[in-house]
Amino acid sequence: MALPQLKQDATDARLAALSMPLGAAWAVEARGDALARVTKMGLPSRRDEYWKYTEPSSLVDEAATEAALFSSDEAPMFDQIDRLKIVFVDGVFDADASDDLAMDGVTIERLSDVMAHDIHWVRDIYGVLETKGQDPVERPLAALNTAFADDGIVIHATGQAARPISLIYLHRDTSSDVMLHHVVRVDEGASVTVLENGAAAARFNSVTEVEIADRSAFHHVRAQGRDHERRAVTGLFAQLGTESLFKSFTLTANGVMTRNECVLELTGDDAQAHVAGAAVGDGGDFLHDDTVFITHDAVNCESRQVFKKVLRNGATGVFQGKILVKADAQKTDGYQISQSLLLDGDSQFLAKPELEIYADDVACSHGSTSGAIDDDALFYLQSRGVPVGQAQDLLTLAFLAEALDEIENEDLADALRDRLENWLMRRRD
Amino acid sequence: MLEIKGLKVDLEDEDKQILKGVDLSIEPGKVHAIMGPNGSGKSTLSYVLSGKDGYEVTGGAATLDGVDLLDMEPEQRAAAGLFLAFQYPVEIPGVGNMTFLRTAVNSQRKARGEDEMSAADFLKLVRAKAKSLKIDADMLKRPVNVGFSGGEKKRNEILQMAMLEPKMCILDETDSGLDVDAMKLVAEGVNALRSEGRSFLVITHYQRLLDHIQPDVVHIMADGRIVKTGGPDLALEVENNGYADILSEVA
Secondary structure, eight states: OOOOHHHHHHHHHHHHTOOOOOOOHHHHHHHHHHHHHHHHHOOOOTTSGGGSSSOOHHHHSSSOOOOOOOOOOSOOTTTTSOOEEEEEETTEEOTTTSOOSOBTTEEEEEHHHHTTOSSOGGGGTTTHHHHHTTSSSOOHHHHHHHHHOOBOEEEEEOSBOSSOEEEEEEOOOTTOEEEEEEEEEEOTTOEEEEEEEEOOOSEEEEEEEEEEOTTOEEEEEEEEOOOSSOEEEEEEEEEEOTTOEEEEEEEEEOOSEEEEEEEEEEOSTTOEEEEEEEEEEESTTOEEEEEEEEEEOSTTOEEEEEEEEEEETTOEEEEEEEEEEOTTOTTOEEEEEEEEEESSTTOEEEEEEEEEEOOSSOEEEEEEEEEOOOHHHHHHHHHTTOOHHHHHHHHHHHHHHHHHTTOSOHHHHHHHHHHHHHHHHHTOO | OEEEEEEEEEETTTTEEEEEEEEEEEOTTOEEEEEOOTTSSHHHHHHHHHTOTTEEEEEEEEEETTEESTTSOHHHHHHTTEEEEOSSOOOEEEEEHHHHHHHHHHHHHHHTTOOOOOHHHHHHHHHHHHHHTTOOHHHHHSEETTTOOHHHHHHHHHHHHHHHOOSEEEEESTTTTOOHHHHHHHHHHHHHHOBTTBEEEEEESOSHHHHHSOOSEEEEEETTEEEEEEOTHHHHHHHHHHHHHHHHHHO
16 A cells, blocks of 8 residues: 655655665574565554654654753763673764673674674574564654664673663764664573663764563563653563563663654563663653553463653653453453643643453453642642752652652662652752 | 631632631640531541632631731642641652651751751651551652551551641541541541640541540531530530531531
8 A cells, every 4th residue: 555645755865864774684584574564554653553642753853853951960861880881872872882792691792793693592582572562553754764873782680680781872962863783682580670861962873673582581671761851762662471470661762753663462371571761851852652552362461551741841741551361361460640730830741541352351451641730739748848849840750659669679769769869959939 | 825816718619618618726735626517617627727729718817826827828828727637648659758857847848947957867757757547668668658558557547647746637527438447547646645734626527536545625617607615525426416406406
């Protein structure tokens, strides 16, 4: 079927501005396939069902809109955490700024290196999980990434990774337009934690594909950059084996637009997938969109989605969360909650929770709320001597606490809580 | 200590006068009780003094040690030494009781230009005070008032009062929802805080509480005014004869 003309034009214009990286024959083929997917789907427009609430044009345009650099005197994120640091500057791996990539329990390589190898395990995953994640909802920007991303990190966890792997994205060029593609494979019994932080670029498109084998664990904690003007679309695609664990948490502060897609498929029995996020947005330019799709395709699995957003001065939050329970996925336990705290009447929260269930013995629940700060609680705090601004912050953090509680590692949770506290404090009246 | 003169208050939303000229003077170290039928304006008085939204002062004045209370934000009134023990303490999910107490104590210290209390000193103090109110470590860890029983909530109010050491304490129907044992415990907590420099205003429907917290002065409030003032005997009179006699007497 032919694409609508506007979509065709926008897609053609973007593709014309890009060039495909070189690589081994399989890599060229994988990218070619991805390009074919993009060409067939076309890049997103507001008319698409899953872009109804979020205007994607700035993600689609030929060139990135300029984004001013942001400097802060705050300590770098995760500074207190013992981690292996991998630095990207405007989307390019910086070996000098990064730690030695050797670490017990994992093998870490650079994507651009492995894509040149004729034989590498990554070919079984690169673009494969992304392709699976295109059905039933199209994700053309992820396919675009698979076709054109040149850099990224490839992680193979064979045991317990000694330290978290910390991907740090520095933004130095006001018009940088960056695609990064990461691939993670967690072997049976292995476990690894991946941290991400930084503004990355004026426009950032990232895809991470994660294959989690039986009885293994993948932990992911992300703090999305504080740059006020940057735009980002991310796609996290994971497949979970038997008794495996997937945990992902994202803190987003600022940014003109952030669309985080998370596509999970539970294919082994007794697997657990927890995905959560806290977003704080200030101003009419702020738009934050969590789009989650979790497919249960095995028995006795559990999935949790916990998303909280604090919106002020006309900020917009979007949540689209779906749980699909296939006919054989009996004993599924699915939970989904999305809530927003609207600090003024100009801000808005748009939520679309979806459950699609074909099995007959499941427990799925979902809820979505929007509300203001509780006046009674505020007065109670004030009556004990807590100044109104501080009282509001305390209640705002309390609202976000349920999402932060999803983070297993206390030190990481504390680091994010501090970041949120500072964000609120800077805005105190 | 607390001086209220001709205080008139409307409900902001309803254009309805609740307090119609309240006069009340509480000296340092004294315990005053206010009794009165439902809807007489007792709770409104406590809210207006502590600065809750939704009320409009249309006349009169209220001062604490000569300082105009009505002009201050609720947190400033607290720092100036005013404390309200709520009839219905508010549940605050996500805020730990200990964090709450410490934030409150240090906010008030900061507002008064004093040094903040160290974490160690605070912990020591809160443990000692909690113990005497039979508040266990679990209650201190839990979110403020969440899942607390009625008695636990009231004990938690008294703990806050003990930690904040206010000079003017208003207890708004602290006896409501308490069984006899819980009431004794709360009263003991209050009595332990009685001192020369600290005054209390105890608002209650029943004489019961006043058996445990002995007042110096008892006021009867009706239809937005203090209609009668007397000694502790006045509370007994209410207990025995109800409000009707007193109200017809002053009418």
